[in-house]
Every structure is written in C-alpha cells, then in structure tokens.
Amino acid sequence: MSASPKGFRFATVSAGFRKEARPDLALIVSDTPATAAGVFTTNRFQAAPVVVARENLAARPVARAVVINSGQANACTGDEGMTNCRTTLDLVGKACGIPAAEVLPASTGVIGAQLHMDKWREAAPRLAAALGQNTHHDFARAIMTTDAFPKVAERELAIAGTTVRLVGMAKGAGMICPNMATMLSVVLCDAAVTPEAWQRLFLDAVDRTFNRVTVDGDTSTNDTVFGLANGASGVTVEGDDLAKLGEALTDVLARLAYMLVQDGEGATKVMRVKVSGAVDDAEAEAVARTVGHSQLVKTAMYGRDANWGRIVAAVGRSGASFKAEDVVVTLCGVELFRNGQPTDLDFDTLLREPLKGRDVAVDIELGAGTGHYELLASDLTHDYVNCNADYRS
Template sequence: MHELPKGYTYAVAAAGFKKKDRLDLGLIVSGPPAVCAGVFTTNLFQAAPVRVCRNALASSATVRAIVVNSGQANACTGEQGVRDCETVRGMVGDLAGVPARDVLPASTGVIGPRLKLELWRAALPALQESLGQAGPEDVAQAMMTTDTRHKVASRVVELSGGRVRLLGMAKGAGMIGPNMATMLSFLVCDAQVDAAWWSGVLSREADRSFNRVIVDGDTSTNDTSLALANGASGVNADSAADREILAQAVRDVLHALAYELVRDAEGGTKVARICVTGAASDADAELVARAVGTSPLVKTALFGQDANWGRVVCAAGRSGAVFPPEKLTLRFGDVLVFAQGRPESGDLDALLEPVMKASDIPIAIDLGAGTGSFEVLASDLTREYVSINADYRS
C-alpha cells in the first residue's frame, strides 16, 4: 500500500475516446496551489497539450490540477488543437472549482485526430462523481494505451520538520527512446519547496532516469513529465540536508518508474542494463550505450536468448565513440565473453545460458580509453512489438 501525499484528490472516467467502458480520462487536483515543474518532448512536432503546458508554466510556477486522457494525442492538430485544449481546461476547471489557467492538460494516443469534445462533455458528470473516490492507481490506469500494467511508485521520507510523501505514476510501453522525460509521468509531493530548486531537481533526475530508457528509439510528440509539490504536509524542504533527502526520494521514484517502463515495453520480455565504462568521456560512453540499446540486431538476440556478443561489439564500433578496439572488454552478467580483440575460450553458450534466460540481463562494456561512463535500460525486440505497432490504429 502506498502512503499518499496529503492534499490531493483523484478522479477517473470512461469517456470512450478509443474503446468503450475503459478508463481513459483521469484528473489530479491539489487542494492548495502546488509548485509545478515540467520537462517535455524535444520533438519539433509538439502536441497541443505540450504547448499549452509550456506556456502555462512560463507564466506561473503553481497549478491546481492535471487532466490526462488516453486514446487521443491531440498532436499535429494545429491551432485548433490548442483551442480544444483551452476548452478542456475550462470544463475541468469548472468541475474542480479551480481557474482554467491552473489546469494542465496531457494526452496520449494516435497522432492527428482532434479531441472529441462531445465525449469530454458527456464524461464530465462521471468524472465529477469520481472526484475524491478514486485513487492514483486509477489515474495511472486511465493513462494506459498499449501498457499491460499501470505504473506507480512512492516514497516516504523524514525531513527535519516532519514526514513528507511522494508518489509518481507513469505510462509508456512504446515510442520510447526520449531525450526529455518519457511518454507521460506525474509526481505529486506534499512538501513545501522552492520553485526554482524543484524545477532543477525534476530536470536533473528525469535526465538520469527517463532519458536513459530505450524501447524503440522514438521520441513522442506528447512526452510530458510534471512534478507537483503542494506543501500540504506543512514541512518545508529549505535546508541543504532536507533538500538532498527529498531529491534522493525523487530520484528513487523516477528510477523505479523508468525501470517499469522498460519492463512493460510493447511485447518485451527482457530488460538489458547496458553499462559502459572506460570511455574517453561520458559523451562517448553514451554513444556506445545508446548504439547497443537501440540496435535491432542486439535487441532481437536478447529476445532469442542468444548471447550474440558480435552484435554488441559491432554496435559499439559503429557508435561514433573513439576507443582502442583491442582494449574493449565485454561481459554478459559475470561472464567475460570478449577481450583483447577476440572472444574468450570455453563453451560460452553453456556459460551464458542462465544469464540469457533471466528477465534482467546485465551487459557491461569497458572501452579502455578513460574514465567516462553511461548506463541505459533497454528492452528486447519481439514479434509482438511488430504486431502491436502494425495494428496500432485499428
């Protein structure tokens, strides 16, 4: 059971945006105004809700509500998509009793179609009836598209002034290889925080977690991560020690959610933890880690439980990183498979069989060129992934 942050209420409804009788509309309302930080997609095609959130946070660091829908991305819908977002903010603001300007929208689904505002209006009574009766796990379910499970993580920490609670939720199973955050993620906290510091924490910790997961190497038009802190606990995180404790809690929640995103990858059966060390720089280490993590050949080998080390070495060599090939060492789990420019002797397939059968597979690459390092989590690539995405719009 999660110990919920104080001062938040939740609501959900089945609006029928894509499928009938399925939760696809969620609402988070903060009683007190909440300090809000956000990080968003770097895709040049930014969905209307992303544009609206960016503009809202540029004018005010506090919000009262987040409304999220699945089944309709409201992306590539032009200025009409922005106007539709504003209509939704007004409707939800009236329902929750907060100004429309204090409502942040987020959407996920198929790119192109406009929001079906008539379905929004029809769902409002059920959403209002649910307010205060639903919980964060219900909202996490309403966010899902091709996800097979909802994703929620929480932490409780003791600061000098008392107890503080954090809870995060995320959705995402495909179109994930982002350079910002993830598909959709919301964090709620009941501490009092400085807005600029809070924004820095989210940006830094999203970069260390959500920005280091790879399902398919795509970055969505809708990627949004929002973090709210409403001060309802009465505990102020104003000392350096308290801030470090709270930042670590944010880190723990986001890392837990990031792992769950990869574990629930579309059709996924494996989570590869690709750790690159010994690079000339962190940037070179990142080049290698991402080349290996996005390689279809590596990912299909993981699915087939085939320790095809040649594919990993090949991906490292074409990554763009500079290193002496004869110094690269490669381990799958604890088993050294490649060093000094050649494979290790012995029956590697037999040694690696239990490693490759596991759901989590550590892959360690040392480039022998310096002290740079980088780590990513990557899924495998399966027949089911192709099937899901071949039929996504149907």
Template sequence: MQIKMGVAKAGIKPSGDYDILVLRFNPSVYSAVFTQNSLAAAPVIYDKLVCSIQDKISAIVVNSGNANAATGQKGFENAEKMAQITAENLGIEKEEVLVFSTGVIGVQLPMDKVENGIKEATKNLQDFDLELSARAISTTDAFYKYYETTGEIDGKIFHIKGIAKGAGMIHPNMATMLAYIFTDVKIEKPLLDKVMKLVVERTFNSISVDGCESTNDSFVIVATGENDIEIDDSNKVYFAKKIYEVALKLAKMIVKDGEGATKLIEINIFGADTKEKAKKVAEAIATSNLFKTAMFGNDPNWGRILAAVGQLHHNIDFSKVKLYIGNYLIYAGEPIDFNKDEIVEYMKNNKEINIDLYLNQGEEDWSFYTCDLGYKYVEINAEYTT
C-alpha cells in the same frame, strides 16, 4: 497528501475502459519537461505556454485513447478547452490546469465525450488512488505503473507518489510516455527545476523501447507543500535521490512493459572520459535492433554490441575494452573463449539482463535501460490503428 482524483469512462478508448483522469490539489510548485519532437502534440504546446507564465498549478487533466497530435489549430483550441472545462468544474483558473493526451496521432478529440468525461470525473472526486489513476491514463500498457515511498529529514517523514504510462513509442528526449510524481515537501521552484533536470536525465531520458520519440512525452513533478519539511541546500541531495528512486522505478516499468518485450536490459557504461560519451555509447547499444533481437533470441552476440559502439566514431580503443553479459566476461580487447551454453542459459532464465561495458578511458559512467525486440512488437504496431 491531500490530492483528489476523479476518473471517467468517456468512450474515447475503443476498450471502453477509463479514459479521463482529473487530479486536484492545492496551488503547488511544479516542474515539467516535454518531448523535443518537432511534431509536439497540441497539449504539449499548450502546457509549455502555461509553464512559461504560471509558477503554481492546481490540477492536471489527462485523456487517453487520443493523442491530440498533428491536429492543427483546432487541436490547440481543444487542449485549451479541456483546461477551461476542468477549471470551471473545479472552481479554479484555467491557467492552473495542465492538460495531457495520449493515444492515436492525427485524430481530433471527440470534445463532446471529453467534456462529459471531465464533468463526470470532477463530480466524483475521491482520495488519490495510484492504481486507478495509472489505469485511466494507460493505452497499450500491459500493466499499470505506479510507485510510492517515503523519506525522512530531521525526524520528519515526507511522501512521494508516482504514476506513469508507456509501452511503445518510447525514446524520450526531454515516449507515448506520461509520468507524474507528487511530493508533500516545501521547495522553491528554481531548486525543484534543478532536481527535475538531474533526475530526468538519468531516468526517463535514459530509456528506449523502440527508438521512436513520441509527440506527447511529458513528465511533471508537483510539490504540494503540505509538509513542514523544507528542501534547501542542506538536504537537497537526499531529496533528489528519493525523487530519483521513484522516477527510476517508473522508467524501468515502462521498459519492462515494452510492447512484446520479454526482457528488461540494463546497459552500464564504465570508464568513459565524459558523461556525454558514456550516455551516447549506452544509447547506441540500447537502440540497436540487431542487439535487441539477439537479446530476444538469447544470443550472446558480442559483435553486435561492439559494432553499435563503433558506429559512433568516438575514438574508442577497443583493445582496452572489456564486455560482460551478466557476470560473464565475453570480450577483453580481443575474442576470448567463453562458455556460450552457460551464458545462453543465463539469458533464458532471467527476465532482467545486465550488459556491462568498460571503456577504460576515464571515470565517468552511465546506465541506460531498454528491452528486447521480438515478434509481438511487430504484431501490436502493425494492427494498432486497425
């Protein structure tokens, strides 16, 4: 893919690391979703306006270290100014640029640093480097999140590349979460929007680290159209599965990197009568602090799991429910004898834990991804702005 990138160390991050990313590409079809938090950040408000009038974009600019959230009219003007500076230095129109910010809430952007950083990044464009791009958008991330793959349609190869950031304030509803996926296929925007809706619900809208929905959550898919492959009704399902593959990889990386986390937990709900119920049940477990702390302590406390489900008041017959941790059955309509020591060892020795809950009410299923909650999460967030 003919995507160019530039990065800069503008001095926004206290660490002094890269904190400006500019991505440049030919005018491209795109689809974007954003946080539904009522305190949406200035760049989210600005981007939603752009998305309402612009069918194609040619650039993305991101600053890290400052969220430009809860910053009022000046914050909006600064987001627009970021787009203007980027456009002027790339020789494109302002409306072709989407703007993103991530970091501390409630602080105005240091626009002198931002402007100098954007100018530096646009002057030093290079081939798209996934790791360096992911590094430039990271904040409290413990590792850089990126993934790429290829697909094949009618003997022709297409490419998909993705980057993301996020470790805390992760409970997307479209956390601080940013994600960008690029592909070189040709696709009409209405169909790409459908793919986006399908993919985001099963990936970035099905993860939670701390139940805190961020002000800046954003996910964008860009299709540059450089490839001869055209996505239509005959191949859209296969294409969506490939986009889903990349999105799920990135989403799981975010959960795995949850602040202070030691375990990635996959919660699978089977046999619900509706998809909505399956997701709500999975989410209820994933956001229970009692459940998450039990996972941190390697405690197979099934009562906490079922109690989290019960508080939904969803007319579930618990006499028909079966619950597994890993391959171990721990509840079957009533308490059962199980080898606790064996399950504790499973939890201690595995960084990825499966929770499988069978409701036996219907045919619908859902998977949700979360992490355990331990001492380190409190330490990181107690000291975040100090």
C-alpha cells in the same frame, strides 16, 4: 502500499475516447495551489497539450490540477487542436471551480486524431463529481494505452521529524526513448518547495532516469513529466534537505523508468547497458545508445543468444574513440570479448540460464578514459511488431 501524499484527490471516468469501455480520462486536484514543475519532449512536433502546459508553467509555476486523456494524442492537429486543448482546461476548471490556467494537460493515443469535444463536455462534470472516489492507482490505470500494467512508485522520507510522501504514476510501453519515454508521468509530493528548487530537482532526476531508457528508439510528440508539491504535510524543504528530497524523487522516477522498459511492447528482457572507460560521458552515452537501440542486439537478447559480435559491431559504429584491442565486453558477468577477439570460455553454456531471466547486464569497457553511462533497454520480439502493426486497426 504507502498512503498517498496529503492534499490530493483523484478521479477517473470513462468518457468514450477509446474503443473499449474503460476509464480513459483522469484528474488530479490539489486542495491548495501547488508548486509545479514540468519536463517535456524535445521532438519538434510537440503536441498541443505540451505547448499549452509549457505556456501555463512559464506564466506561473503553480498548478491546482493535472488532467490526462487516453485515446487521442492531440498531436499534429493544428490550430483546432490548440483551441480544443484550451477548451478542455476551461471545461475542467469550471467543473472543479479552479482557474483554467492552473490546470495542466497531457494526452496520449493516436497522433493526428482530434479530441472528441462533445464527449469532453459531457465527461468534465462527471469527472469533477468523482473527485475523491478514486486513488492514484486508478489514475495510473486510466492513462494506459498499450501498457500491460499500471506503473506506480511510492516513497516516504522523514524531514524535520515529519513524514513527507511522494507518489509517481506513469504510462508508456512503446514509442519510448524520452529525450527531454508515448510516455507520461506525474509525481506528487506533499512538502513545500520553491519553484526554482523543484524544477532543478526534476531536471536532474529526469536526466538520470527517464532520459536513460529506450524501448524502440522513438521519442514521442507527447512526452511529459509533471511534478506538483503542495506543502500539505506542513514541511518546507530547503537547504541540505533538498538533496534528500532529490534522492527520493530520483528513486521514484528510476523505478518508473524501469517499469517502462519492463513493459516495452512485447518485451521479455531489460538490458542494463553499462559503458565505462570512454573518453568522456558523452561518448559513453553514444556507445550505450547504439547498443541499446540495435535491432540485432535486441533480437539476440530475445533469442537468448550470446552473440557478442552484434554488441561489438554496435560499439564500433557508435562514433566513440577507442582502440579495438582495449574493448572488453561482458554479458551477465561472463566475459565474451577481450584483446580484439572472443574469449575461450564456453559462454553459450555459461549463459544458458542467465539469459532466461528478465534482467540482462551488458558491461562494456572501452579503456580510453573515465567516461561512463548507463542505459536501460528492452529486447525486440514478435509481439512488438504485432502490437504496432495493429495499433490503429
């Protein structure tokens, strides 16, 4: 386990936002103003904290704190929800002695539920008093909803002879199809980076990681990724070292993205759908997403069924351009389909053991060009239905 990036403190408390007694309010405070970046959901119904965080970052890409509550999403809550969100920043800012405009909010939970402001007023001073008593692992636990486990990824790298540290925390198990995974993430870094470079690195890393996963094809109203870089290591990242930092950031987000799919509600499999030979990358993405979102493909993977017909049917309705006879489908290294028909391999026997594993490789060659795309997708199980049928009850 790596040490946390320098200059950040953590606090979690139980505010009573959820039915069970557990930490449900989490705070990160940087000892000094940090360069801040944000990437948000493209859902047209954007939660109040998404709107407010966008406004804060647009006004000034600097932050001192991130506060996240679990229990109420504060989405589709109208003017009252917007007012409540801004009030929570005032409460936390006052308790911590920092400007409310430098606090970034995020929320997760039931859509349409208003924040419990009486509980916020009681909890904010306790949250501030707890700063430094918790770790980034505690923070990851406090923001969980239906998650089975906390999601944390750490990375160290050497720049200018000094160790720079990154840590990422995320939550998400259902309503995962980030399009910027309900999915929230915060990444902290103790290097100094210009706002323009930091945001650019984040956009690229999110596009290559969080934007390439799906559990159920649903994009949340609350998807948010924050990044804070406070310079506490004494290192300023610039020039050629930006690529090095970008690689480390992408690695952190990639590991978190894998965990989101691994922890898909009731999931037992992580499908790595790789599409190559498309006319272009956009068509490769269309094929990968059609296969990864297919309920028939997902249930076949849960049932350990080498049902190539479901995969081929999904490819065929993706809208991509190709000749049917050029398509090759391979599952866990076993070629199932070529020349418009199944191969003569005994793939049920060959795949009996591989399909018992967690990771399932689905490789699709279209033979129409050089476009390629990769998507992580979960399977679909009885437990997913049970979890979501009972979510509000």
